[in-house]
Amino acid sequence: MKHLFQAELNWNSKQNPKETGSRSTKNHQIKIEGKPLLEVSAAKAFKGDPSLYNPEDLLLSSLVSCHMMSYLYVCSQNGIEVLEYSDNAEATLEVSADGSGRFTEVRLKPKVKISNPDQIDLALDLHFKANQLCFIANSCNFPVLHEASCEV
Numbered sequence: 001m002k003h004l005f006q007a008e009l010n011w012n013s014k015q016n017p018k019e020t021g022s023r024s025t026k027n028h029q030i031k032i033e034g035k036p037l038l039e040v041s042a043a044k045a046f047k048g049d050p051s052l053y054n055p056e057d058l059l060l061s062s063l064v065s066c067h068m069m070s071y072l073y074v075c076s077q078n079g080i081e082v083l084e085y086s087d088n089a090e091a092t093l094e095v096s097a098d099g100s101g102r103f104t105e106v107r108l109k110p111k112v113k114i115s116n117p118d119q120i121d122l123a124l125d126l127h128f129k130a131n132q133l134c135f136i137a138n139s140c141n142f143p144v145l146h147e148a149s150c151e152v
Helices: 055-077 117-133
Strands: 008-010 028-031 038-040 082-086 090-095 101-108 111-114 144-146 149-151
Touching: 055 082, 055 090, 055 101, 055 117, 055 144, 111 117, 117 144, 117 149
Parallel strands: 101 144, 111 149
Antiparallel strands: 008 028, 028 038, 082 111, 090 101
């Protein structure tokens, strides 16, 4: 089974008329049909607008979100009632001397609250299964690590 996702990107050199010289604005819009425009720029470290999302933010957000949805799915399959879920994830990006770069790892730090104290060990173990199911994690060429905690 295959699914197609589409995104339209629009950029032009006149988006920020105050900028002059060879440096172009990094700001652009991404449109996904039926959804609000996504205003994007480069990360501040790469001379982008720090008030806008950047590709690195969006990649990390995708991983955090996909893992949570996969985790909630495997918990429901195993009869675990999840009451709360939060994450404070980190992504490490290394930039080479030639200007290329890549993520070297992502650390998800999910904190889960469940209703049954007898299921804490299983709830922690299910992060591994969720990672195996996560579409985004399965598409990455770097490790997605988990530092999970669980309480009642």
